[in-house]
Amino acid sequence: MYTSFKEHLTQELADIKEAGLFKDERIIVSPQGAEIKVSTGKQVLNFCANNYLGLSNSPELIKAAKEALDTHGYGMSSVRFICGTSDLHKELEKKIAEFFGTEDTILYAACFDANGGVFEPLLNEHDAIISDSLNHASIIDGVRLCKAVRYRYANADMTDLEKQLKLAQAQRFRLIVTDGVFSMDGNVTPLDSILKLAEKYDAMVMVDESHSAGVVGQTGRGVTELFNCRGKVEILTGTLGKAFGGAIGGFTTGKKEVIELLRQRSRPYLFSNSVPPLVAAAGIRMVDMMSETNTLQDKLHANTTYFVRKMIEAGFDIKPTQSAICAVMLYDAKLSQDFAASLLEEGIYVTGFYYPVVPKGQARIRVQLSAGHEQIHLDRCIEAFKKVGHQLGVLKEDTKGGCGCNCGN
Numbered sequence: 001m002y003t004s005f006k007e008h009l010t011q012e013l014a015d016i017k018e019a020g021l022f023k024d025e026r027i028i029v030s031p032q033g034a035e036i037k038v039s040t041g042k043q044v045l046n047f048c049a050n051n052y053l054g055l056s057n058s059p060e061l062i063k064a065a066k067e068a069l070d071t072h073g074y075g076m077s078s079v080r081f082i083c084g085t086s087d088l089h090k091e092l093e094k095k096i097a098e099f100f101g102t103e104d105t106i107l108y109a110a111c112f113d114a115n116g117g118v119f120e121p122l123l124n125e126h127d128a129i130i131s132d133s134l135n136h137a138s139i140i141d142g143v144r145l146c147k148a149v150r151y152r153y154a155n156a157d158m159t160d161l162e163k164q165l166k167l168a169q170a171q172r173f174r175l176i177v178t179d180g181v182f183s184m185d186g187n188v189t190p191l192d193s194i195l196k197l198a199e200k201y202d203a204m205v206m207v208d209e210s211h212s213a214g215v216v217g218q219t220g221r222g223v224t225e226l227f228n229c230r231g232k233v234e235i236l237t238g239t240l241g242k243a244f245g246g247a248i249g250g251f252t253t254g255k256k257e258v259i260e261l262l263r264q265r266s267r268p269y270l271f272s273n274s275v276p277p278l279v280a281a282a283g284i285r286m287v288d289m290m291s292e293t294n295t296l297q298d299k300l301h302a303n304t305t306y307f308v309r310k311m312i313e314a315g316f317d318i319k320p321t322q323s324a325i326c327a328v329m330l331y332d333a334k335l336s337q338d339f340a341a342s343l344l345e346e347g348i349y350v351t352g353f354y355y356p357v358v359p360k361g362q363a364r365i366r367v368q369l370s371a372g373h374e375q376i377h378l379d380r381c382i383e384a385f386k387k388v389g390h391q392l393g394v395l396k397e398d399t400k401g402g403c404g405c406n407c408g409n
């Protein structure tokens with residue numbers, strides 16, 4: 001059997017390569033951070049991590065994790081409901097609920113699991129899920145596992161959402177689900193309008209705060225802070241793998257009864273191991289740090305504002321952003337790859353995205369800002385962008401003569 005299956009796989013892999021979609025992994029041999037070392041020995045500035053608050057290598061989180069190794073050991077060797085619940089898990093769940101102004105929290109091994117396990121226990125074939133077309137893969141998979149009737153609305157399009165909500169009046173309960181920040185454009189979901197429509201058409205709302213928690217809102221409490229509606233959204237999900245330390249772990253937080261039922265019925269919670277105590281301990285420290293000061297959030301917001309302003313001044317076409325994601329639009333797929341390769345030569349690590357990850361003709365480089373970046377990192381990145389932008393002729397100023405950078409042209 002395997003001989004023919006092997007041929008089949010070899011062909012599939014060749015097709016992926018042919019389409020230019022083969023994913024190679026770059027190997028990092030240093031801790032994650034603003035400056036990283038890759039296996040070729042090259043030192044580069046990292047602008048493509050979800051390390052929004054620069055906590056991936058935080059001495060304070062490392063200290064909390066090390067202490068928990070001594071007090072609570074390495075692993076739990078169990079799912080939560082058998083013998084996998086430590087006092088640290090309970091404390092972190094409480095802290096996350098306080099952070100978001102919600103009633104209770106349930107931890108998962110990842111946000112992929114939180115989203116995979118949230119719909120099926122709560123809704124059935126009598127109900128409706130109305131989902132943004134650009135929602136994360138884990139939401140799409142989670143919805144697939146649930147028998148509810150599915151409706152899809154165009155990204156952040158409130159006219160379309162209203163249309164879908166009208167159709168969904170046929171069902172018993174309605175749940176609108178959306179990412180807080182969409183990862184390719186950096187736009188924030190229009191939660192104020194969504195809540196108004198939810199009220200008008202008698203629906204509940206779920207927001208995935210993975211790219212917005214720690215980032216959006218003055219104190220990083222996410223989109224419910226930004227739209228001044230803390231506690232008004234029934235269900236929030238999020239990850240500990242991005243701004244919140246960057247290690248591993250996910251959560252669902254929201255209404256008490258929702259969380260209680262998930263603890264009884266959510267399959268990734270019931271049948272998969274709990275996060276190690278050291279991760280929970282670092283998570284507790286992380287929430288405490290964010291409650292003690294707003295330094296990291298302030299720095300991230302200042303870095304993002306500075307970077308976007310300088311890039312627009314330099315003549316780049318930047319998508320409007322309300323997050324720490326800055327999409328530098330290049331439109332052409334090959335150009336996006338050449339641009340990213342040239343930036344790497346300049347010591348700047350970013351990723352170029354093109355169809356099918358983004359729509360056809362919408363290729364771009366996604367830059368992710370971090371509180372771990374210092375002014376000097378931002379300036380080096382901007383200078384490299386200008387140099388390569390000039391070489392590849394994508395700066396708006398080029399057509400006017402003079403590219404606005406220090407290259408003498």
Ligand SMILES: *Cc1c(COP(=O)(O)O)cnc(C)c1O
Binds near residue numbers: 113138183239248249
């Ligand atoms: C990254 C991400 C996830 C997955 O989070 P993990 O904890 O890494 O599984 C889920 N949803 C969204 C919107 C994300 O951006």
